[in-house]
Amino acid sequence: xxxxxxxxxxxxxxxxxxxxxxxxxxxxxxxxxxxxxxxxxxxxxxxxxxxxxxxxxxxxxxxxxxxxxxxxxxxxxxxxxxxxxxxxxxxxxxxxxxxxxxxxxxxxxxx
Amino acid sequence: xxxxxxxxxxxxxxxxxxxxxxxxxxxxxxxxxxxxxxxxxxxxxxxxxxxxxxxxxxxxxxxxxxxxxxxxxxxxxxxxxxxxxxxxxxxxxxxxxxxxxxxxxxxxxxxxxxx
Numbered sequence: 001x002x003x004x005x006x007x008x009x010x011x012x013x014x015x016x017x018x019x020x021x022x023x024x025x026x027x028x029x030x031x032x033x034x035x036x037x038x039x040x041x042x043x044x045x046x047x048x049x050x051x052x053x054x055x056x057x058x059x060x061x062x063x064x065x066x067x068x069x070x071x072x073x074x075x076x077x078x079x080x081x082x083x084x085x086x087x088x089x090x091x092x093x094x095x096x097x098x099x100x101x102x103x104x105x106x107x108x109x110x111x
Numbered sequence: 112x113x114x115x116x117x118x119x120x121x122x123x124x125x126x127x128x129x130x131x132x133x134x135x136x137x138x139x140x141x142x143x144x145x146x147x148x149x150x151x152x153x154x155x156x157x158x159x160x161x162x163x164x165x166x167x168x169x170x171x172x173x174x175x176x177x178x179x180x181x182x183x184x185x186x187x188x189x190x191x192x193x194x195x196x197x198x199x200x201x202x203x204x205x206x207x208x209x210x211x212x213x214x215x216x217x218x219x220x221x222x223x224x225x226x
């Protein structure tokens with residue numbers, strides 16, 4: 001069965017420091033991975049997906065099929081990056097779409 | 112475009128009652144998915160609807176059901192409420208291409224408290 005693991009519940013970094021939020025997945029097919037972010041009192045929103053290979057708000061993520069990982073990285077953390085981050089695995093199953101989420105990592109950027 | 116809307120935003124029920132939650136997708140989006148979010152279990156997939164048909168279902172008991180209308184609006188229903196059903200229920204909509212995954216856009220959620 002598919003599974004997404006985010007080992008850190010809380011990650012605290014100083015402003016300007018590099019950030020890496022870890023995500024590992026277990027899936028037998030060809031995975032489609034996403035990062036969603038939830039800022040305080042806002043709805044869950046897409047940050048990036050691996051097939052687009054974009055950099056959003058300075059964040060990047062590379063799919064490593066050998067290590068089954070999709071870690072989220074940013075070279076210099078900003079205060080506004082403080083939020084809850086969810087890694088998600090998407091699959092087409094039963095003719096429909098489904099997202100399996102990790103448990104999330106709370107990122108706190110301190111001044 | 113207006114985002115995904117969910118009503119009501121907050122709801123308090125007692126055990127044994129039933130509840131209906133509503134979701135209006137982004138205009139033009141034909142797929143609606145529902146998720147349950149709790150502190151203990153995180154975000155869990157409930158079901159997905161497209162063209163008034165349930166295409167996919169998560170591992171939830173039959174007390175959880177849903178439907179989709181011809182205008183793509185969706186409702187989910189929980190019967191015989193239990194304390195453990197207290198959660199934030201999120202709705203997400205997406206375009207429905209013939210194949211592959213489309214980005215899901217989430218609503219603000221309905222927070223359900225079961226007493």
